[in-house]
Amino acid sequence: MITIKNINLNDSEILNEFLNNLGDSRNSFRYYKNRDITAINNHLLTCLLFNDAKPIGYAHLDKENDLIWLGIAIIESEKGKGLGNMLMKHLINFAIEQKLKIIFLTVDLQNTNAIKLYQKYHFEIEAKKNEYFLMKLILK
Numbered sequence: 541m542i543t544i545k546n547i548n549l550n551d552s553e554i555l556n557e558f559l560n561n562l563g564d565s566r567n568s569f570r571y572y573k574n575r576d577i578t579a580i581n582n583h584l585l586t587c588l589l590f591n592d593a594k595p596i597g598y599a600h601l602d603k604e605n606d607l608i609w610l611g612i613a614i615i616e617s618e619k620g621k622g623l624g625n626m627l628m629k630h631l632i633n634f635a636i637e638q639k640l641k642i643i644f645l646t647v648d649l650q651n652t653n654a655i656k657l658y659q660k661y662h663f664e665i666e667a668k669k670n671e672y673f674l675m676k677l678i679l680k
Contacts, residue, residue: 544630546587552577558588558595563616568651571611584608585634589627599627601635601643610645624657632661635679643677
């Protein structure tokens with residue numbers, strides 16, 4: 541059964557389990573590469589997607605100064621099953637409930653599946669950098 545659970549730092553063990561099982565997805569989801577998991581203390585929302593008791597997806601809304609950043613990752617073996625949609629709906633619903641105005645994200649240029657997912661939720665390309673797009677969503 542697929543479920544989403546909002547987490548906090550008390551769930552660091554299960555978050556580490558997810559990060560250790562990320563597989564090749566670690567190449568495009570680099571959020572924790574230069575951060576300790578205590579970074580979730582700055583998040584407005586952090587959640588894990590589970591298949592029964594196994595964490596297979598992750599998402600957050602991170603507040604950095606006055607900006608809100610979206611991050612999402614699915615373990616490599618579970619990609620292509622619509623799980624990113626579930627996490628995006630969860631994040632967007634939370635953002636609307638919290639009356640957030642703008643959400644930003646970065647995505648690697650070659651990560652076409654993620655770009656399509658973000659565009660499905662009305663994120664627009666704000667800028668193209670050397671290796672990634674900066675995208676934003678204006679919430680109404």
